[in-house]
Amino acid sequence: MGIQLDFPAVLERWPSFLGGAALTLELAALATMFGALLGTLAAVGRGTHNALIAGACKVYVETIRNTPLLVQIFLVYFGLASLGLKFSAFTVAVAALTINVGAYTAEIMRAGFEAIPRGQIEAAEGLALSRVQIYWHIILLPAVERVYPALTSQFVLLMLASSVCSQISAEELTAIANYIQSDTYRAFETYIIVAVLYVILSLVMRAGFWGLGLVLFPRRRRLGTPL
């Protein structure tokens, strides 16, 4: 018995693979951006003294973290449809992934916020900075810097998990692979290529976050020490 691999038959579909990979990256980039924003707001919300806002944020975070991503995607997909709203599979995928990664981001950011020494916030209050200014100038970036590795992992994980969006026929990498393997009957070769492409996408994202870190954290770039 031997495995007969025929890569050329599959590789001639490279434009489709590239298109799928590009769409996966786009999905991940959009969901990361919106999810980071949503998650940060939810983390701030959980820390407010307003019990209603704090409670709502907690319910959001816990609901998402205790349900499967695929179910969340279906809920958004069929939920919007039953309201008579028509969106593309891509839009639904971005929305569902945003909601999903927002909850995980909220938990990570909350840990980051809690790591800011109380004294720094008092010093900022003593300088007459407002609540919003304190979050913006004093808390946000040091909090992000502290949890940056966790955030990076979470966003790369999101990119990989976006493969389940193939279930609602978003034309991302895994969905493309499903078409190609059913066309060519070369399932193993197809998924080997897909796996390699996912690895490359992960590396691209990690490199991107590394570069972003250089921009966001000039102190670390100059001194190299942890905060």
Place this chain on the structure above:
Amino acid sequence: MQQNTSSEPIVSLRDVQKSFGPLKVLDGVSFAVDRGEVLAIIGRSGSGKSTALRCIDRFEKVDGGEIMVCGHRVDRPDVDLRALRQDVGIVFQSYNLFPHLTIEQNITLAPCAVKKMATGQAKELARKVLAQVGLEEKLHAYPEQLSGGQQQRAAIARSLAMQPKVMLFDEVTSALDPELTGEVLKVIEQLAADGMTMVMVTHEMGFAKSIADRIVFMHRGKVHESGPASILTSPTTPELRQFVGTGNLKS
């Protein structure tokens, strides 16, 4: 809001009460600080010195009594906190510089964000206040690159940049080695000479004696004895006598 005339004290506390749960920390504290005056608060650990100081800048809410600071009624719930804190500078024992910002950014942040000062003007100001504390060359350093004494001087400069009418110091040299304490005390001495109104909690009895116009000795949440610096050499109450007698009166 009341007009602040020169005859009126910058800071005044009247019969201030404050408890943390069942623990009565301030039990009828009264004192006043006039413009240009330096008041030193001394006393044993736990006597309520920090709490009294923090009430002035409303880091603690009082349970009773009256606090007036630069025309702000601090004890009232409707006090404009941000207006109050533009008039009051506070420096803590643990410096609390913002670690992700350079010294210059630490200093320019509040003038730019709160007073909407132009960046160029704020940088000019940063240079000026850093010169005042002898740290011009550290403009572009990060806090972690400074010694404790330098960090504390930078924190003082950061407060000065907001041009407060009164400065509060809470044991600002307690975290420092003796050799670094001197450089910080020199800065405070210069501020006093320049006419800054100051309230300082300190364990440096020698320093308090040399710089303070008036001393407040706190004991069990009360102002137990107060008066000019000479009360340190000739205390009238046995508690103060014991306090200065137990080796607290250094130098």
